[in-house]
Amino acid sequence: MNKKVFLGALTVAGLAAGASAAATIDDVKARGSLKCGSNEGLAGFAAPDANGVWQGFDVSLCRAIAAAVLGDAQAVEFVPLTSQTRFTALAAGEVDVLIRNSTWTFSRDTDLKLDFVGVNYYDGQGFMVRNDIGVSSAKELDGTTVCIQTGTTTELNLADFFRVNNISYEPVPVATNAEGQQQYLAGACDVYTTDISGLAATRATFENAGEHVILPEVVSKEPLGPAVRHGDSEWGDIVRWTLNALIAAEEYGVTSANVMELAAGPTTNPEINRLLGTEGELGAMIGLDKDWAVRAIAAVGNYGEVFERNIGEATPIGLARGLNAQWTEGGLLYAPPFR
Amino acid sequence: MAEATDPPRETFRLSQLLYDARYRSMTIQVVAAILIMLLLVELVDNTVTNLAALGKDIRFGFLWSTAGYDINQQLIPFTSQDTHARAALVGILNTLVVAALGCILATIIGVLAGVLRLSSNWIVAKIMTFYVEAMRNTPLLIWILIVFAVMTEATPQPREFREGGSASMILWDSVAISNRGVYIPRPIWAEGSGFVVAVFVLSVIGIFVLRHIARKRQQDTGQILPVFRLSLALFFVPTLLAYFLMGRPVTLETPELGGFNFAGGLQIRNSFIALWLALSLYTSAFIAEIVRSGILAISKGQTEAAFALGIQPNRTMQLIILPQALRVIIPPLISQYLNLTKNSSLAIAVGYMDVRSTLGGITINQTGRELEGMLLLGIFYLITSLIISAVMNLYNSSVKLKER
Numbered sequence: 001m002n003k004k005v006f007l008g009a010l011t012v013a014g015l016a017a018g019a020s021a022a023a024t025i026d027d028v029k030a031r032g033s034l035k036c037g038s039n040e041g042l043a044g045f046a047a048p049d050a051n052g053v054w055q056g057f058d059v060s061l062c063r064a065i066a067a068a069v070l071g072d073a074q075a076v077e078f079v080p081l082t083s084q085t086r087f088t089a090l091a092a093g094e095v096d097v098l099i100r101n102s103t104w105t106f107s108r109d110t111d112l113k114l115d116f117v118g119v120n121y122y123d124g125q126g127f128m129v130r131n132d133i134g135v136s137s138a139k140e141l142d143g144t145t146v147c148i149q150t151g152t153t154t155e156l157n158l159a160d161f162f163r164v165n166n167i168s169y170e171p172v173p174v175a176t177n178a179e180g181q182q183q184y185l186a187g188a189c190d191v192y193t194t195d196i197s198g199l200a201a202t203r204a205t206f207e208n209a210g211e212h213v214i215l216p217e218v219v220s221k222e223p224l225g226p227a228v229r230h231g232d233s234e235w236g237d238i239v240r241w242t243l244n245a246l247i248a249a250e251e252y253g254v255t256s257a258n259v260m261e262l263a264a265g266p267t268t269n270p271e272i273n274r275l276l277g278t279e280g281e282l283g284a285m286i287g288l289d290k291d292w293a294v295r296a297i298a299a300v301g302n303y304g305e306v307f308e309r310n311i312g313e314a315t316p317i318g319l320a321r322g323l324n325a326q327w328t329e330g331g332l333l334y335a336p337p338f339r
Numbered sequence: 340m341a342e343a344t345d346p347p348r349e350t351f352r353l354s355q356l357l358y359d360a361r362y363r364s365m366t367i368q369v370v371a372a373i374l375i376m377l378l379l380v381e382l383v384d385n386t387v388t389n390l391a392a393l394g395k396d397i398r399f400g401f402l403w404s405t406a407g408y409d410i411n412q413q414l415i416p417f418t419s420q421d422t423h424a425r426a427a428l429v430g431i432l433n434t435l436v437v438a439a440l441g442c443i444l445a446t447i448i449g450v451l452a453g454v455l456r457l458s459s460n461w462i463v464a465k466i467m468t469f470y471v472e473a474m475r476n477t478p479l480l481i482w483i484l485i486v487f488a489v490m491t492e493a494t495p496q497p498r499e500f501r502e503g504g505s506a507s508m509i510l511w512d513s514v515a516i517s518n519r520g521v522y523i524p525r526p527i528w529a530e531g532s533g534f535v536v537a538v539f540v541l542s543v544i545g546i547f548v549l550r551h552i553a554r555k556r557q558q559d560t561g562q563i564l565p566v567f568r569l570s571l572a573l574f575f576v577p578t579l580l581a582y583f584l585m586g587r588p589v590t591l592e593t594p595e596l597g598g599f600n601f602a603g604g605l606q607i608r609n610s611f612i613a614l615w616l617a618l619s620l621y622t623s624a625f626i627a628e629i630v631r632s633g634i635l636a637i638s639k640g641q642t643e644a645a646f647a648l649g650i651q652p653n654r655t656m657q658l659i660i661l662p663q664a665l666r667v668i669i670p671p672l673i674s675q676y677l678n679l680t681k682n683s684s685l686a687i688a689v690g691y692m693d694v695r696s697t698l699g700g701i702t703i704n705q706t707g708r709e710l711e712g713m714l715l716l717g718i719f720y721l722i723t724s725l726i727i728s729a730v731m732n733l734y735n736s737s738v739k740l741k742e743r
């Protein structure tokens with residue numbers, strides 16, 4: 001009898017644990033900080049700077065979410081994850097959101113019980129080799145040794161690409177980008193393959209970046225975006241619309257410099273007014289106050305600012321906007337209407 | 340008249356469960372057992388509940404879906420179109436290979452180091468002491484990474500073997516040591532080589548038979564056969580005869596530089612070498628101590644008695660010391676073999692594709708089946724360990740003290 005009561009209590013406790021895991025927003029607010037699953041260090045995307053402060057393209061999105069939800073862009077705890085551990089860490093609740101160069105795929109979105117809420121970088125897989133091996137196309141890589149990070153879409157694409165083109169290769173699995181870089185530079189592999197943005201970021205840290213080329217072939221689609229746990233749509237909405245707010249801000253010319261001014265009173269553009277909370281009640285609809293987007297934009301800037309500051313053409317990484325330009329500029333960025 | 344006072348009859352009171360030393364330990368054990376069971380129930384229940392909250396169930400169907408990834412070291416053919424189950428099998432074989440070779444090398448080095456540590460030569464003994472302490476007192480992972488770093492950073496790239504390059508092959512151009520691994524000649528089995536192999540296997544069996552006969556003969560007549568020389572002859576002569584008789588059916592294919600890498604020959608990858616060497620060196624230090632303790636456990640009187648009977652030193656070792664020392668050595672040796680096998684799961688650190696890296700790494704990552712994968716992995720290591728102990732226990736019972 002007693003045992004039954006005890007077991008019953010345990011079951012209830014278990015259920016309660018399950019239920020509370022669903023309301024991420026409450027956890028974040030109670031904790032007072034956002035746990036953001038990030039890279040172990042990829043220059044430009046997520047890496048601690050000389051002062052130990054995390055900087056980068058993905059990091060900025062984490063900070064924007066923290067600013068929107070908690071009002072403090074610094075209230076983020078970055079949890080470095082390898083490509084193998086990232087999804088387990090997210091599913092187990094070790095992080096609230098995963099922003100780690102992760103590709104949105106069908107099985108990850110469904111079978112792995114994650115929800116990808118948007119795309120913050122449209123990418124594709126590429127190959128990097130030394131100039132002096134005299135290869136100008138990925139199709140000439142027959143018989144090469146290729147370094148790949150395990151637990152990625154990269155290794156699946158790679159297997160497909162070489163099989164379809166009927167050429168052979170020897171995979172050298174590595175756990176992190178740092179390890180891959182070390183192996184590649186030591187010449188233990190001829191080719192390093194990952195997302196092109198990752199290749200550019202990695203190459204930017206090389207002593208002699210000019211001795212390496214990224215081959216022209218793009219062998220896959222890699223829409224990289226933030227992911228949350230499946231089943232917590234409220235939290236998913238917050239992450240999705242924070243990203244959209246940064247994208248829309250660029251489209252409408254809202255920047256970190258002018259956001260305060262524009263938010264002071266209604267402007268002539270109703271879309272800006274709704275985004276910045278001077279009109280309508282959009283913030284309340286996602287459980288936040290009306291200034292949520294203002295704080296996010298003020299903290300990190302709009303999408304374009306985040307891009308140019310971290311990985312743009314003026315930085316050592318030097319990525320062009322390409323697919324990641326606004327739809328008005330021929331790119332793929334297209335934030336749904338704020339209304 | 341004094342009335343016989345009966346000793347007060349024992350009645351069992353509940354409080355005795357707590358205050359009576361006879362019952363107390365039982366009470367504690369029962370309570371502990373109940374608590375542990377409750378904890379287990381809670382764990383399982385919690386897991387199932389949380390998985391359900393995530394919308395996940397426990398299923399093993401993923402094993403039969405396409406793996407989609409490639410594996411470099413494969414003892415059985417594998418392509419990315421094969422299933423996750425086959426990928427797991429490839430990984431299992433890779434684990435077993437490194438574990439088996441590791442146990443062998445660790446035993447060889449361990450026995451040498453253990454015996455040398457007892458050497459009367461001061462320098463040799465001290466060097467071995469240093470070796471054992473250095474190996475034993477640093478984490479295994481560090482040794483794996485050190486060997487791997489040496490293998491990749493200190494060896495030449497394949498292209499340096501080109502004409503005019505700084506590196507060249509060794510052993511009459513048959514072996515290349517590069518930073519992608521060591522390339523050695525590979526035997527090519529032409530027609531008729533089956534016969535040669537059969538002869539070889541038969542000669543090995545013959546050696547065992549010979550040893551048996553020799554022992555029997557010695558026990559019956561006291562005559563000692565030159566077992567070592569006969570074994571050596573048996574090992575080489577028939578096989579070589581068969582080899583030339585069949586017109587040299589087994590040839591060697593030496594590695595040759597082609598394209599980007601060496602082609603032909605057999606590639607022993609750096610990841611394998613790093614793991615194998617590090618596991619062997621590390622475990623050998625423990626084995627050395629076990630061997631040393633086994634030898635020290637046999638009292639000096641035994642040796643002296645044997646010498647007094649006029650038995651030669653090497654025969655003393657072989658017939659008197661070793662059989663007794665083995666009894667002390669085998670049981671802890673079993674656990675070293677088990678350790679080595681389980682430690683091989685550190686393979687992931689250098690990208691060696693063992694079962695932890697395939698089933699327990701890429702597969703669970705690509706399918707999101709962590710719990711199932713880890714469960715299977717646990718079962719695999721459990722079964723392997725049980726088999727190793729069973730085999731070693733069998734051997735142990737053949738050397739242990741037989742009471743007649």
Ligand SMILES: N[C@@H](CCC(=O)N[C@@H](CS)C(=O)NCC(=O)O)C(=O)O
Nearest residue numbers: 040041083102103152153176177198
């Ligand atoms: N987009 C691919 C690959 C992700 C990935 O692992 N990217 C690498 C390089 S772009 C990375 O972020 N490495 C950093 C690290 O290892 O910490 C995926 O989602 O599977």
